[in-house]
Amino acid sequence: MSKEFLYKDITERIIRCFYNVHDELGGGFLESVYEKAVLFELKGAGLKAEAQRVLTVKYKGEVVGEFKPDIVVEDRIILEIKAVGNLVPEHEAQLINYLKATGIKLGILVNFGDKLEFQRRIY
Numbered sequence: 211m212s213k214e215f216l217y218k219d220i221t222e223r224i225i226r227c228f229y230n231v232h233d234e235l236g237g238g239f240l241e242s243v244y245e246k247a248v249l250f251e252l253k254g255a256g257l258k259a260e261a262q263r264v265l266t267v268k269y270k271g272e273v274v275g276e277f278k279p280d281i282v283v284e285d286r287i288i289l290e291i292k293a294v295g296n297l298v299p300e301h302e303a304q305l306i307n308y309l310k311a312t313g314i315k316l317g318i319l320v321n322f323g324d325k326l327e328f329q330r331r332i333y
Contacts, residue, residue, distance in 0.1 A: 216316050216332055220257065220284055224318060225328065227251035232326040241293045244322045245280050248291060252283060259283045267311040279308050288317040297321050302329065309333035 231247040245261055252259035263282050267275035281289040290305045297319065305317040310333055320328040 217284075217286055220287060221316070221318070221330065223255050223257060224252065224283060224287065224289070227255055228320050228322075228326060228328060232322055235322070237293070237322060237324040239293060239322070241280075241291050241322075244293055245291050248289065248320075249281060252281070257283055258285070265308070265312050275311075277308065277311070282314075286314060286316065288312070288314050290317065290319045292319065292321040293323065294321060295323055297327065297329070302331065305331055306333055 227248055230251050231244060235243070235247060249259055249261050260282050261280065262278040264276050264278055265282075266273045267277065279288045280291045283289060288305065288308050290301070290308065292301055294301075301319055305319045309315065309317050309331065315332055317331045317333070318328055319331065320326070
């Protein structure tokens with residue numbers, strides 16, 4: 211399977227959910243509002259989705275930290291939700307760190323600003 215199209219079907223369904231939320235709410239709300247709306251849409255689309263799941267960071271087999279990505283879909287994709295004017299490199303770095311720490315290969319960074327934007331990242 212090509213990395214370019216990793217989890218293509220699920221990704222397309224997720225992106226459709228992003229558009230549904232943005233079409234309904236537009237920009238201007240808090241990230242927590244978009245997180246709940248996306249979670250609602252994902253579940254309505256028949257996807258297994260969990261918000262704020264505690265994931266651990268291990269170093270040489272020992273747990274050295276924890277974090278909570280916004281949403282984990284089908285145990286295979288991390289969604290990081292933002293509601294900012296513009297995405298900055300630190301947002302992408304946050305997602306990459308989540309992927310690196312968990313072994314999950316695919317992440318999607320989405321920004322519900324005035325204009326919907328998303329970035330798909332494979333690690």
